[in-house]
Amino acid sequence: MWHEISMSLSSMEGALRGGFFLWPREFTLAAYEAVLKSQYIWTAYYNTIFTTVIGTILSTLLTAMTAYPLIKARMPGKNILTFLILFTMLFGGGLIPTYLLVKNVGLVNSLWALIIPSAISAYNVLIMRSFFASLPAELEESAMIDGANPIRIFFRIILPLSMPVVATIALWEAVGRWNNFFGALIYLNDKSKYTLPVLIRDIINGQEQAKAMGDLAASATDSIIAATIVLSLLPILCVYPFLQKYFVKGVMIGAVKS
Secondary structure, three states: OHHHHHHHOOOHHHHHOOOOOOOOOOOOOHHHHHHHOOHHHHHHHHHHHHHHHHHHHHHHHHHHHHHHHHHOOOOOOHHHHHHHHHHHHHOOOOHHHHHHHHHHOOOOOOHHHHOOOOOOOHHHHHHHHHHHHOOOHHHHHHHHHOOOOHHHHHHHHHHHHOHHHHHHHHHHHHHHHHOOOHHHHHHOOOHHHOOHHHHHHHHHHOOOHHHHHOHHHOOOOHHHHHHHHHHHHHHHHHHHHHHHHHHHHHHHHHHHOO
């Protein structure tokens, strides 16, 4: 990664000399200026941020709402639902049936195709279920005595106490959706819907460089590729430190609880 940063800060001629180097050759910000002037990078940024933020919030909420009832001993059909969730971890419909399903519901070439089909992960449900099971049952009992209904208990008591696992799941979802290349590749056809991973692919392949990055990228330049990669990593790198304390605790609890 340090090499990519150094290359992004090097001149076009310095980057083209190749080889591995730790410090910029002929320091310049020309690559960043060229990338940031492109309308395609901002469009891709918006699309990626939209799918990441909306998808992470929706997935985390649906995962928690799916996992919470599974800890209730008196819930009818709990074992059947748990088995069906586990079943999806072992068997899937496959790429072609999944694509046909997404197409038939009208999500092809829509950003929602990157959000709705992957809204719930069976693995994340099991992790969150294990955490919920570790919370004292007396908390809910005392809240019910005070007149709180199950929905209020879930949003006002359970979720605030579950911030470690919620932050962990949210970070997993955010990173996965930010780097979602394959889904964007097969579902998105319009360049105005492209996300950052697909745009980076086009830049590396040299298919859309002249259109997306201007005259500086008329020929493949490693400095522009490196600058685009660095810019695509910055948001996740900025978010992670704020979630790290929850992330470590959530992973440990999810690992030791059954």
